[in-house]
Amino acid sequence: MSDIETTAQPVAPVQVRFADFGLSPDILRALTDQGYEHPTPIQAQAIPVLLQGRDVMGAAQTGTGKTAGFSLPIIQLLLAHANASMSPARHPVRALILAPTRELAVQVAENVAAYCKHTPLRSTVVYGGVDIKPQAAIMRGGVEIVIATPGRLLDHVEQKNISLSQVQMLVMDEADRMLDMGFLPDLQRIINLLPKQRQNLMFSATFSPEIKRLASTFLTDPVTIEVARSNATADKVTQVVYKVTEENKREAVAHILRQRELKQVIVFSNTKIGASRLARGLEQEGMKASAIHGDKTQQERMAALDAFKRGEVDVLVATDVAARGLDISDLPCVINYDLPYNAEDYVHRIGRTGRAGASGDAISIYSDKDERLLVDIEKLIKQTIKRGELEGFRPGARPASEERHGERRHPRSPEGERPRSSGYAGSGNGRPGPGPGAGTDRGPRPSGPRRDKVDPWFLKPYEPSRPGNAATTTTTPSSSSPSKPKPKLAALLGGLRKE
């Protein structure tokens, strides 16, 4: 088994069309139905390679058209290799797509179903949190393509609702996420049920050593397809951070949303409770907000997502259940109510915006205690994030009593307060502003008086901690913290060995 091979396959300079790949007319018709004619760069690279039957390691951000990139060739290959002598009644599972979260599985399944629409192939999705019986019935009826979260799939295997012995193609979507979530043992178990001879695809937004290790374990002589530089944030995303005090975080989010009259925003919270509270708080402020997290029932999760997609909800407050994979298109803005503990999650979160060529804003608020998280994030994305100034929410200011009148409009509002009058007209056009930077540039510049009392942190040139070598030494334990930087790598490798 050779090392992972990297092709320098350039993106074709001429506009390629789906029709150029030799895909079945039934597939092309489905694409036409959806208005797709030209592949995205990852599709242009992945489709021919996959059609050759090669294993693929795809380093792709969400929003790059990854799902079609793998499902179109899968469908094509299944159609091409259809066993004519096979009884039409028998539909063994021939392609298996694994995803880390239920929502992602559902979305992949929706895409696959759409692309299969005009073919005789059947697909279904199975995931936990819902009644298993209807899923069992569908699978017993026969399907060629199964999209699944690992746990429920194993459940079905044990119940003998499904056999994986005929699987020719395996996709591990969001593989980094699956590792993070501890799915490695499940993955191993599932893979042990598959035929040795098969085509493997692995997609990952980040390219950590753990992922490479997984790839070398499960993939055979894979072609690596990398669209965006890994761990790089989409350059279409304008990022800004606002430092506020811990108690003012909720008000700050409300302020940002109100001031910019934001619609279709995802606000990320680190905790389920925090997400629920924030959503409730925003609702009390008169906004249409809803929370989505793992303590909600599957029905609630889907309802919240649907309402958001339909525009009935403007603000979706989410834990990292929604950080990856979710295909919510054209999000103008993502807000981090908390900075994520894992820097990689930052990349995934802001990947919800600025997608498919559109520009987007990623706004984060943080407080003193999150300074370290911010440093980690900047180290990972190898760029310094613009420090913005959020009027009236500066940290380090004197207690409210010493503040100028009208400086902070409504700090620390009590929970049950009535919806506020429209104190913040924002820019006035109902559309999202051009960028977070513009938000701070728009109003009159706070010249002079506001600066004197506080440490003008926002005026100091920011120094990313030791730009040269810091990146190699991961988290250098600062003397202040006892720091037991549990090496993630070791943990994961331990996991690999365990199996």
Add this chain to the structure above:
DNA sequence: AAAAAAC
């Protein structure tokens, strides 16, 4: 630290 995922 927290979140996610099978019952």
